[in-house]
Amino acid sequence: MDEHESPELTEDEKRLFANLMPEDLSEILDTGVNRRHFLKLMTLAGGGILAAQSAVAEQLLTRPLTPAPAIEPASVSLDNAVNVSFKVNGTVRKLTVDSRMTLLDALRERLDLTGSKKGCDHGQCGACTVMVNGHRVLSCLTLTASCEGKAVQTIEGLAKNDTLHPMQDAFLKHDGFQCGFCTPGQICSAVAMLDEAKKGQASYVTQNVRQTTGPARLSNEEIRERMSGNICRCGAYPNIVAAIQEVYSGKPVEQVFRSV
Amino acid sequence: MRPFTYTRANDATSAIKLLTENPNARFLAGGTNLLDLMKEDVERPNTLIDISDLGLAEVKSIANGVNKGGVSMGGLGKNTDAANHPLIRQHYPLLTQAILAGASGQLRNMATNGGNLLQRTRCPYFYEVSMPCNKRAPGTGCGAREGINRMHAIFGWSDQCVAVYPSDMAVALAALDAVVHVRNAAGQERQIPIADFHRLPGNQPEKDTNLVHGELITAIELPPNRLADKSYYLKVRDRASYAFALVSVAAALETEGAMIKQARIAMGGVAHKPWRALKAEQLLVGKEATEANFNQAAEAVMADAKPLAHNAFKVELGKRSIVLALQTAMNGGKL
Ligand SMILES: Cc1cc2nc3c(=O)[nH]c(=O)nc-3n(C[C@H](O)[C@H](O)[C@H](O)COP(=O)(O)OP(=O)(O)OC[C@H]3O[C@@H](n4cnc5c(N)ncnc54)[C@H](O)[C@@H]3O)c2cc1C
Numbered sequence: 048m049d050e051h052e053s054p055e056l057t058e059d060e061k062r063l064f065a066n067l068m069p070e071d072l073s074e075i076l077d078t079g080v081n082r083r084h085f086l087k088l089m090t091l092a093g094g095g096i097l098a099a100q101s102a103v104a105e106q107l108l109t110r111p112l113t114p115a116p117a118i119e120p121a122s123v124s125l126d127n128a129v130n131v132s133f134k135v136n137g138t139v140r141k142l143t144v145d146s147r148m149t150l151l152d153a154l155r156e157r158l159d160l161t162g163s164k165k166g167c168d169h170g171q172c173g174a175c176t177v178m179v180n181g182h183r184v185l186s187c188l189t190l191t192a193s194c195e196g197k198a199v200q201t202i203e204g205l206a207k208n209d210t211l212h213p214m215q216d217a218f219l220k221h222d223g224f225q226c227g228f229c230t231p232g233q234i235c236s237a238v239a240m241l242d243e244a245k246k247g248q249a250s251y252v253t254q255n256v257r258q259t260t261g262p263a264r265l266s267n268e269e270i271r272e273r274m275s276g277n278i279c280r281c282g283a284y285p286n287i288v289a290a291i292q293e294v295y296s297g298k299p300v301e302q303v304f305r306s307v
Numbered sequence: 308m309r310p311f312t313y314t315r316a317n318d319a320t321s322a323i324k325l326l327t328e329n330p331n332a333r334f335l336a337g338g339t340n341l342l343d344l345m346k347e348d349v350e351r352p353n354t355l356i357d358i359s360d361l362g363l364a365e366v367k368s369i370a371n372g373v374n375k376g377g378v379s380m381g382g383l384g385k386n387t388d389a390a391n392h393p394l395i396r397q398h399y400p401l402l403t404q405a406i407l408a409g410a411s412g413q414l415r416n417m418a419t420n421g422g423n424l425l426q427r428t429r430c431p432y433f434y435e436v437s438m439p440c441n442k443r444a445p446g447t448g449c450g451a452r453e454g455i456n457r458m459h460a461i462f463g464w465s466d467q468c469v470a471v472y473p474s475d476m477a478v479a480l481a482a483l484d485a486v487v488h489v490r491n492a493a494g495q496e497r498q499i500p501i502a503d504f505h506r507l508p509g510n511q512p513e514k515d516t517n518l519v520h521g522e523l524i525t526a527i528e529l530p531p532n533r534l535a536d537k538s539y540y541l542k543v544r545d546r547a548s549y550a551f552a553l554v555s556v557a558a559a560l561e562t563e564g565a566m567i568k569q570a571r572i573a574m575g576g577v578a579h580k581p582w583r584a585l586k587a588e589q590l591l592v593g594k595e596a597t598e599a600n601f602n603q604a605a606e607a608v609m610a611d612a613k614p615l616a617h618n619a620f621k622v623e624l625g626k627r628s629i630v631l632a633l634q635t636a637m638n639g640g641k642l
Pocket residue numbers: 169170171333334335336337338339340341342343382383408409410411414417418419420421422423424425426473474475476522523524525549550551552
């Protein structure tokens with residue numbers, strides 16, 4: 048998008064900007080600025096705007112921008128470029144990436160799938176959990192280059208059109224989040240974890256690991272241990288465990304937040 | 308991260324050759340340790356050789372050789388698959404527990420058996436490139452020796468380095484007398500007993516292991532044993548899960564009536580390598596499996612401890628952990 052195309056500020060936006068940064072408004076209208084650039088300036092203005100608590104500001108900042116198409120580095124030559132072709136949520140994607148690009152960055156920065164979150168970028172929080180070939184992994188410690196021919200599933204691929212995945216429904220019912228930052232990772236992790244349990248995989252708290260037949264039985268303690276790779280800074284753990292227990296058992300589980 | 312060339316290897320021979328020719332190249336297996344260290348600028352390879360397509364992932368019974376009747380697991384197999392393979396769960400539940408005590412579900416799905424053996428210390432001074440560290444930058448000094456060393460060694464350290472080796476899997480492998488198989492560029496296979504695989508820091512803390520640059524870990528062999536009925540991996544940490552060990556104990560016993568016929572004790576979180584307590588094991592042989600005898604063995608292990616300024620607690624914690632691990636082993640591995 049050309050940053051100098053004609054202004055596309057709405058009247059509300061102009062008024063808000065006039066209030067907050069009057070000396071800049073005319074210059075910006077004169078030189079031309081698009082909404083994206085305007086929002087960038089607003090973010091730079093920072094705390095002041097939030098403090099203004101303007102309903103318009105809130106609307107503005109939460110209004111989705113038109114989604115950017117996957118950004119290809121056109122003719123720019125990369126020093127250590129790697130061509131990768133892999134499936135993301137069922138669709139084949141072909142990218143040319145810097146060899147250093149992690150799967151997390153490719154999803155977020157190149158494919159516009161910003162559901163997977165970057166919490167720590169060092170394998171310590173689980174916010175970036177996605178499934179690769181059906182297994183839950185950390186996309187922050189996965190090189191995109193190593194994903195050639197693989198199938199990646201992210202939080203965006205769990206719902207079928209307007210029907211949420213049962214795990215998503217359960218997180219809603221049980222209020223399995225507060226700020227929501229860890230939630231995509233929690234949900235992807237939980238979906239894959241139930242699959243692992245179905246295959247009979249053990250955990251550190253499994254009483255008898257020598258018994259190898261049949262699916263694993265998941266007590267709340269088992270769920271907590273198996274989900275320990277997903278940290279929730281808001282501490283929504285009791286609700287998360289209840290949500291997972293409900294999907295696992297297939298029976299309604301009491302909403303923990305109501306019983307306290 | 309610094310720029311590097313990414314290459315996917317199609318066969319072991321060419322992967323080994325590529326690595327051997329370039330001292331600044333590294334194998335990329337699960338990447339869970341290497342990429343983390345590259346992001347921190349601790350590791351600075353100019354070439355990564357992705358070895359994840361080479362196979363070498365199978366868990367199988369050993370039909371011939373000295374370890375006949377034991378089990379072999381591929382160097383490139385995933386930690387999750389090793390821990391959950393019926394042969395391992397049935398015959399080496401100690402190893403299953405140790406692997407499952409480490410990291411998280413996601414990380415174990417990525418981590419490989421060979422990569423796990425070669426994971427580097429979590430010493431915070433090693434990770435922080437602005438700090439002195441003889442392991443990362445030989446000759447710069449040891450930040451932890453006079454710094455914050457709560458997580459560090461109580462056995463076998465030197466003034467050059469007081470770091471501990473973080474793997475849980477390897478502690479069980481030490482107790483089980485595992486053998487590491489490696490292959491070099493000439494196609495030669497070498498077998499390294501686990502006790503000789505990792506090193507004490509001495510004057511060369513930059514060398515974690517006796518592996519030579521260019522060698523590929525192809526398999527880890529577990530000799531047959533009679534310890535599966537009575538074993539336990541106890542891990543004590545600052546939080547209940549997803550944290551490195553303060554102290555861990557791999558304990559296994561073979562009994563005949565009330566008598567102990569054979570004992571294995573290895574500790575994690577206390578030294579630069581898995582710390583096998585051979586003397587204490589000998590003390591237990593021929594004795595009854597009582598708390599008093601377990602206590603005596605634990606005292607014997609800890610008699611050699613040399614705690615640092617902030618980790619004296621590991622001595623008492625270690626003692627109690629050994630006793631509890633042995634008792635739990637006697638109880639069929641149930642806490
Ligand atoms: C947040 C976090 C928590 C963790 N907690 C624990 C824990 O509690 N307990 C625990 O034990 N571990 C823990 N780990 C460490 C984890 O187990 C290791 O990172 C993992 O086992 C390394 O395996 P990898 O295949 O990913 O190795 P990589 O990172 O791919 O490789 C590590 C090194 O080994 C070399 N290498 C790999 N495979 C071979 C081979 N076959 N032959 C020769 N060289 C090879 C590589 O070149 C590299 O130098 C944790 C890791 C993280 C990020």
